[in-house]
Amino acid sequence: MSAPSLASVGRSRPRPAWHVATVAETRRETPTAARLTLEVPTWPGSEAGSHVDVRLTAPDGYQASRSYSIASSTPEGQVILAVDEQPDGEVSPFLVHEVRPGDQLELHGPLGAFFVWRPGESDLPVQLVAGGSGVVPLYAMAAAHGAAADAAPFRLLYSTRTSADVFFADELAALTGPAFSLDLVYTREAPDGWPDAVGRLTRETLAARTLPAARQPRIYVCGSTGFVETVARWLQDLGHPAAAIHTERFGGL
Amino acid sequence: MSFATRGFSGRRREADTRLPPGQTLVQDWPVLSAGPTPQVDTADWELTLQDETGADHRWSWDELLALGVEDITVDIHCVTHWTRLDMAWRGVSLDKLFEDVESEHEFVMAHSYGGYTSNLPLEDLLDGKAWIATEADGAPLTPEHGGPARLLVPHLYFWKSAKWIRGLTMMPDNDAGFWEQYGYHLYGDPWKEERYW
Amino acid sequence: MTDHLDGNVLAGALSEVFTTDVTAARARCGGCGRMSAIAEAMVYTSAPGLVARCAGCDQVLATIVDAGDRLILSLAGLSAIELRR
Numbered sequence: 001m002s003a004p005s006l007a008s009v010g011r012s013r014p015r016p017a018w019h020v021a022t023v024a025e026t027r028r029e030t031p032t033a034a035r036l037t038l039e040v041p042t043w044p045g046s047e048a049g050s051h052v053d054v055r056l057t058a059p060d061g062y063q064a065s066r067s068y069s070i071a072s073s074t075p076e077g078q079v080i081l082a083v084d085e086q087p088d089g090e091v092s093p094f095l096v097h098e099v100r101p102g103d104q105l106e107l108h109g110p111l112g113a114f115f116v117w118r119p120g121e122s123d124l125p126v127q128l129v130a131g132g133s134g135v136v137p138l139y140a141m142a143a144a145h146g147a148a149a150d151a152a153p154f155r156l157l158y159s160t161r162t163s164a165d166v167f168f169a170d171e172l173a174a175l176t177g178p179a180f181s182l183d184l185v186y187t188r189e190a191p192d193g194w195p196d197a198v199g200r201l202t203r204e205t206l207a208a209r210t211l212p213a214a215r216q217p218r219i220y221v222c223g224s225t226g227f228v229e230t231v232a233r234w235l236q237d238l239g240h241p242a243a244a245i246h247t248e249r250f251g252g253l
Numbered sequence: 254m255s256f257a258t259r260g261f262s263g264r265r266r267e268a269d270t271r272l273p274p275g276q277t278l279v280q281d282w283p284v285l286s287a288g289p290t291p292q293v294d295t296a297d298w299e300l301t302l303q304d305e306t307g308a309d310h311r312w313s314w315d316e317l318l319a320l321g322v323e324d325i326t327v328d329i330h331c332v333t334h335w336t337r338l339d340m341a342w343r344g345v346s347l348d349k350l351f352e353d354v355e356s357e358h359e360f361v362m363a364h365s366y367g368g369y370t371s372n373l374p375l376e377d378l379l380d381g382k383a384w385i386a387t388e389a390d391g392a393p394l395t396p397e398h399g400g401p402a403r404l405l406v407p408h409l410y411f412w413k414s415a416k417w418i419r420g421l422t423m424m425p426d427n428d429a430g431f432w433e434q435y436g437y438h439l440y441g442d443p444w445k446e447e448r449y450w
Numbered sequence: 451m452t453d454h455l456d457g458n459v460l461a462g463a464l465s466e467v468f469t470t471d472v473t474a475a476r477a478r479c480g481g482c483g484r485m486s487a488i489a490e491a492m493v494y495t496s497a498p499g500l501v502a503r504c505a506g507c508d509q510v511l512a513t514i515v516d517a518g519d520r521l522i523l524s525l526a527g528l529s530a531i532e533l534r535r
Binding site: 053111 | 453454455456457458459461462466469470471473474487488489491495
């Protein structure tokens with residue numbers, strides 16, 4: 001797969017449009033999340049990191065819409081979502097528990113040109129920092145990076161509650177190699193024999209487990225609002241310029 | 254091209270003659286916010302009522318409560334389609350605040366800590382139709398719900414019941430407040446579904 | 451309380467108005483003059499409309515109200531938007 005030039009990426013980006021998606025497969029991703037594979041015949045493909053608005057309509061016409069990151073820089077015709085249930089949510093419990101193959105949803109997308117990674121854009125290394133289900137768009141970037149055999153080194157720091165809560169655990173393990181490394185921080189419970197302390201990500205761990213500012217990494221941070229704002233502040237304290245830090249916040253509302 | 258997705262109903266919606274058109278009954282109390290939540294201590298809190306002479310009427314927290322706090326049970330209707338029935342509030346009637354105010358102006362702009370505004374006709378604030386609310390559901394108003402005090406004008410959509418109230422300014426014309434500038438109705442009667450411009 | 455998201459979430463609504471994705475576009479705050487990507491604004495979604503505020507000074511940069519058959523957009527808090535050709 002050859003990398004298109006930056007200019008052509010910008011111009012050829014598909015216009016967002018409404019699409020009808022049919023659920024092809026649903027499986028448990030973590031104890032609180034489901035992975036949905038959607039067949040979308042009109043889907044034009046998307047850049048790694050972009051998102052989609054999912055709209056559900058009730059029989060009486062009531063509608064609810066939420067944004068979800070796309071879990072892969074998917075090819076044409078297919079969209080993979082990994083949806084974490086928000087206990088008080090209206091859309092995510094439905095997507096996690098109720099949806100089954102054959103069901104149809106409306107999608108609006110692909111959306112977002114800011115929080116995306118494009119192969120061939122730069123040789124500078126890339127640091128990804130994920131909090132919980134914020135890993136979804138970052139996994140998409142890592143997968144796209146692997147698929148494109150892109151030369152820029154990738155590193156992912158992933159803060160997760162327990163090993164059972166890791167999204168795309170097998171896929172991330174398979175991507176690990178010379179061009180991609182994975183650092184996990186467990187906030188609740190670590191696997192037996194885990195050498196590091198269990199607990200919230202600290203500034204010291206962030207400094208020790210991310211690329212230093214001297215290597216000028218491009219940085220993508222995704223997680224809850226509190227996580228993103230804390231990490232972004234620490235990264236700037238560690239000498240990373242604000243312009244190098246791309247952020248995306250998600251919320252359960 | 255919208256179609257119903259099998260099995261999706263959204264939050265439970267019930268029919269009730271006390272629900273204005275397009276509203277859904279809720280039991281909880283959703284938090285809506287258009288900006289950061291101001292944290293205002295009652296020791297620093299002050300309410301100002303300004304008329305066209307420029308004269309200010311001011312009440313500290315204790316002075317407000319000294320006007321007399323009453324129990325209020327009302328239905329509230331949020332423009333985002335939820336309604337709560339028989340909600341228990343406590344607050345001070347605006348009739349008491351306007352008792353000594355002489356004004357020719359027929360409209361009021363409510364101002365909040367944090368910069369939010371909403372416009373209302375004066376007549377909608379008088380004759381037992383509006384309060385400065387300090388408690389809801391049996392407890393002091395939390396900052397998320399507009400505490401320490403918010404306007405309560407339950408016969409209009411709830412965006413009119415400005416959270417974190419700090420001032421009322423008389424005005425000659427019905428100038429638009431925050432949401433009224435950005436697309437919401439200048440008056441906002443839920444029974445007429447006056448949601449947008 | 452973390453009650454806001456960021457400008458990435460505006461991409462869907464703004465795509466109804468603009469022919470290119472503007473969340474990656476830089477814009478200048480009319481209040482403090484800060485230049486940043488629309489995606490970096492703080493966006494309050496639990497409100498009667500979407501409210502984008504400057505991450506530097508809290509000024510309202512943009513609002514989007516979904517009025518059913520109409521979309522009501524205000525960009526009144528922005529002094530300028532940079533759109534790449």
